[in-house]
Amino acid sequence: MKKIFFSIAILLFTTGLSFSQKYAYIDSEYIMDNIPEYKDAQSEIDALSKQWQKEIEQKFKEIDNLYKAFQAESVLLPEEVKKKRENEIIASEKDAKDLQKKRFGKDGDLYKKRQDLVKPIQDKVYNAIEKRSQEKNYIFVFDKAGSLTIMYADPKYDMSDDILNDLGYKLNKTEKSEKTKTDSAKPNQTTPTNRNPNQKIGGRK
Numbered sequence: 368m369k370k371i372f373f374s375i376a377i378l379l380f381t382t383g384l385s386f387s388q389k390y391a392y393i394d395s396e397y398i399m400d401n402i403p404e405y406k407d408a409q410s411e412i413d414a415l416s417k418q419w420q421k422e423i424e425q426k427f428k429e430i431d432n433l434y435k436a437f438q439a440e441s442v443l444l445p446e447e448v449k450k451k452r453e454n455e456i457i458a459s460e461k462d463a464k465d466l467q468k469k470r471f472g473k474d475g476d477l478y479k480k481r482q483d484l485v486k487p488i489q490d491k492v493y494n495a496i497e498k499r500s501q502e503k504n505y506i507f508v509f510d511k512a513g514s515l516t517i518m519y520a521d522p523k524y525d526m527s528d529d530i531l532n533d534l535g536y537k538l539n540k541t542e543k544s545e546k547t548k549t550d551s552a553k554p555n556q557t558t559p560t561n562r563n564p565n566q567k568i569g570g571r572k
Contacts, residue, residue, distance in 0.1 A: 412485075427463055
C-alpha cells in the first residue's frame with residue numbers, strides 16, 4: 368500500500384530535514400469512526416463473517432456426528448459399506464475445509480467484501496489527505512493511530528478534523544475530546560491490525 372506514514376527517527380537520520388519544514392499528523396481511527404459509511408461497512412462485514420462462521424461450524428458439527436455414528440456402527444458393517452461411509456466422511460470434511468478457505472482464506476470472500484466496501488472509503492480519505500497536504504505544503508503527514516510512536520503531539524498540527532470537513536462529515540467533538548484525553552495520558556504506541564483494509568487508511572499500492 369502507498370503510505371505517507373514513516374518513522375520520525377529514520378526520517379531525520381536519513382534525510383537531515385530541519386524542524387522548520389512543515390509537517391502534520393492525523394488520527395486515522397478517529398477519522399474512520401466519524402465516517403458513517405465506514406461503520407456501516409464494518410457492520411455488514413461483521414454480520415457476514417458471523418453468518419459464514421456459523422455455516423462452517425454447522426458443517427463440521429454434522430461431520431462429527433457422522434463420524435461418531437460410523438464408529439458406533441462400524442463393527443457391524445460389511446467392509447464395502449464401511450469403506451463407502453469412510454469416503455463419504457472424508458469427502459464431507461474436504462468440502463467443509465474448502466468452504467472455510469473460500470470464505471476466510473487469502474483472497475477469499477471476506478477479503479473481497481472488505482475490498483469492495485472499505486477500500487473505496489480508504490481511498491477517499493487518502494485522496495483528501497494528499498490534497499490538503501499539497502495545498503498546505505506539508506512534507507510529511509504522520510498517523511497518530513498507526514504503528515508510529517508519538518510521545519507528544521501538539522493539537523494545532525492535527526488535521527483530522529480538517530480532513531473530515533473536506534469530506535463533508537459532521538464532527539463528533541465529544542468523541543474527539545475524550546479520545547484526546549485518553550491519548551494524552553500515555554505515549555501513543557499501537558500495533559498494526561488486519562482490520563483491513565479495516566483500520567489503515569493508506570489503501571494504495
